[in-house]
Amino acid sequence: MTAGYTHEIDRCVAEINKLAAAGADIVRVAVPEKKDTEALREILPRVRVPIVADVHFHFQRALEAIEAGVHKIRLNPGNITDRKQVIDVIQACKSAQGGRGIPIRVGVNEGSIIERKDKQKRMKELGAFFSGHKHGHLLAIMIAKLEEYLDIFYEQNFHEIVISAKSMDAAFVVEAYTEISKRFEHPLHLGVTHAGPKETGTIRSVAALGGLLINGIGDTIRISYANDPIYEVQDGLELLYCLGLRERVGVDLIACPTCGRIQVDLFTLVQDVRRALAEKVTVPMKVAVMGCIVNGPGEAEGADVAVFAGDRRGIIYVQGERVANVPEPEILERLLAECLAFQERVQRGEAKLGEKKVDIIPPDPIGELGSGFDKIAGGQVQKSVGLTIGKS
Numbered sequence: 001m002t003a004g005y006t007h008e009i010d011r012c013v014a015e016i017n018k019l020a021a022a023g024a025d026i027v028r029v030a031v032p033e034k035k036d037t038e039a040l041r042e043i044l045p046r047v048r049v050p051i052v053a054d055v056h057f058h059f060q061r062a063l064e065a066i067e068a069g070v071h072k073i074r075l076n077p078g079n080i081t082d083r084k085q086v087i088d089v090i091q092a093c094k095s096a097q098g099g100r101g102i103p104i105r106v107g108v109n110e111g112s113i114i115e116r117k118d119k120q121k122r123m124k125e126l127g128a129f130f131s132g133h134k135h136g137h138l139l140a141i142m143i144a145k146l147e148e149y150l151d152i153f154y155e156q157n158f159h160e161i162v163i164s165a166k167s168m169d170a171a172f173v174v175e176a177y178t179e180i181s182k183r184f185e186h187p188l189h190l191g192v193t194h195a196g197p198k199e200t201g202t203i204r205s206v207a208a209l210g211g212l213l214i215n216g217i218g219d220t221i222r223i224s225y226a227n228d229p230i231y232e233v234q235d236g237l238e239l240l241y242c243l244g245l246r247e248r249v250g251v252d253l254i255a256c257p258t259c260g261r262i263q264v265d266l267f268t269l270v271q272d273v274r275r276a277l278a279e280k281v282t283v284p285m286k287v288a289v290m291g292c293i294v295n296g297p298g299e300a301e302g303a304d305v306a307v308f309a310g311d312r313r314g315i316i317y318v319q320g321e322r323v324a325n326v327p328e329p330e331i332l333e334r335l336l337a338e339c340l341a342f343q344e345r346v347q348r349g350e351a352k353l354g355e356k357k358v359d360i361i362p363p364d365p366i367g368e369l370g371s372g373f374d375k376i377a378g379g380q381v382q383k384s385v386g387l388t389i390g391k392s
């Protein structure tokens, strides 16, 4: 979703195109005022992704946005409740786009379906439903509200519906969408709303959406947090890549977390490699940046290009073949050169991604890398400490 004002046409067009270039397939814009829906007429011909108009409170904005040519409407049952108004929007969507019609997303977000003043009372009234669920009362309200609202659509024989049921509570999001997926046939738009700053919002969103997606629930996603929407798109794409739901574009960078064996500035190296490769590599090659030759090869399994650091040096491998042993200041430049050369070979059809696994016989770590193997072998360096999930 764009963060700027829709009526600032040039800025809005630039933001939509930037999000699309970053990988967004659909972009939503807010249309709180008439000047926003009027702006859509100029915005739509200048962008190449479908645009969703986000409508709250004023059903007229939906009608104006449809007239302007948007590709989808998002309605909020919590603040557009008048039956006649909803029917007007449904009919307009049915005949939109020269009669082809456009879909409506019904967003029963936690924050908007419950009138705050009587939230407690309604939760008590509906408490008998879903008593086995952790969030039973709230889930009951959401489902009841959704069924009641969708009846208006069904009565109009309108079925181009997408449902969303967002909340800021990741566990509730999983529970709500799981329940909704069992009860309704419509596509689901997944999201965690008001997820907070990027640092925690990413975890909150990925925890919920990852769990749902891996179980086959969800058709579109939005990661949302208080930061530049470009990061939301990047994080959303990475989630899809990680789950194997979308073919990766560009580098799949793996890196070790470092431990007591490290003898180079690996954190800086990883960030430098990430930035350099993001700009220049477009084929989905796997690149590994590992802190040492002791455990690195095993941990970098499957990498097309890998660097294993030692004492202020790095050994670089391309599909299992050692191609360089360079001092630390030259690692970045040489690794980048090897990645680009490998990319060209792939593009020319002379090499295949993931064809050869990293199969490396570690060199003499003291002689070639001076990586302190004697310290490790002598037990002076501890193994890394992992995280324990749950209580033991």
Ligand code: SF4
Pocket (backbone or CB within 6 Å): 256, 257, 258, 259, 260, 261, 262, 290, 291, 292, 293, 294, 295, 296, 299, 384
């Ligand atoms: S063992 Fe080597 S590769 Fe693994 S975390 Fe430690 S430094 Fe990195």
